[in-house]
Amino acid sequence: xxxVTQSSRYLVKRTGxxxxxxxxxxxxxxxxxxxxxxxxxxxxxxYFSYDVKMKEKGDIPEGYSVSREKKERFSLILExxxxxxxxxxxxxxxxxxxxxxxxxxxxxxxxxxxx
Amino acid sequence: xKEVEQDPGPLSVPEGAIVSLNCTYSNSAFQYFxxxxxxxxxxxxxxMYTYSSGNKEDGRFTAQVDKSSKYISLFIRDSQPSDSxxxxxxxxxxxxxxxxxxxxxxLIIKP
Numbered sequence: 001x002x003x004v005t006q007s008s009r010y011l012v013k014r015t016g017x018x019x020x021x022x023x024x025x026x027x028x029x030x031x032x033x034x035x036x037x038x039x040x041x042x043x044x045x046x047y048f049s050y051d052v053k054m055k056e057k058g059d060i061p062e063g064y065s066v067s068r069e070k071k072e073r074f075s076l077i078l079e080x081x082x083x084x085x086x087x088x089x090x091x092x093x094x095x096x097x098x099x100x101x102x103x104x105x106x107x108x109x110x111x112x113x114x115x
Numbered sequence: 116x117k118e119v120e121q122d123p124g125p126l127s128v129p130e131g132a133i134v135s136l137n138c139t140y141s142n143s144a145f146q147y148f149x150x151x152x153x154x155x156x157x158x159x160x161x162x163m164y165t166y167s168s169g170n171k172e173d174g175r176f177t178a179q180v181d182k183s184s185k186y187i188s189l190f191i192r193d194s195q196p197s198d199s200x201x202x203x204x205x206x207x208x209x210x211x212x213x214x215x216x217x218x219x220x221x222l223i224i225k226p
Contacts, residue, residue: 106151106159
């Protein structure tokens with residue numbers, strides 16, 4: 001089974017703090033993603049990476065950055081946390097296969113509260 | 116207009132009923148179609164995926180794609196309380212990294 005592991009399930013941070021969310025996948029997938037999920041807004045893509053050291057902005061990259069130094073690890077960084085970044089953050093990974101398209105596999109989610 | 120439309124529900128049905136969940140889309144370039152199930156406070160898990168048109172069955176679940184109508188469906192037979200969750204549809208173009216997501220439908224199966 002594909003395993004995507006997010007290091008922290010629940011975090012509480014103060015406004016202005018730098019926050020790191022870590023994600024590791026064990027299936028040698030090329031692609032990795034960070035989403036946030038909010039009630040009524042669905043899943044929104046923050047950043048994705050299709051290779052080591054490569055990154056692409058998603059729909060809502062403002063206030064976030066990412067790092068992918070190793071294939072299996074993709075980190076999301078909130079440079080200066082703000083209350084409007086309180087959300088559930090989901091990491092995912094995928095490979096692009098001829099029959100599976102871009103089916104992605106999610107971690108359990110990280111619930112971040114910024115106070 | 117969103118590229119993928121999905122009724123957020125909630126949809127409440129009695130145990131044992133057949134459930135039909137649907138998404139419509141506007142971009143005819145979509146070729147891969149997926150259904151994910153998400154339990155409360157958990158990450159989405161892949162239920163089924165299909166390529167292009169047709170049906171795909173897996174146990175009590177059937178995924179159906181009608182590209183001419185730009186409409187996809189997920190049917191759940193003999194629904195169980197454990198099927199209560201939010202169901203998200205997603206789709207992508209060929210050789211594209213990104214999925215386009217529906218908003219998710221909250222399903223409640225009443226015992």
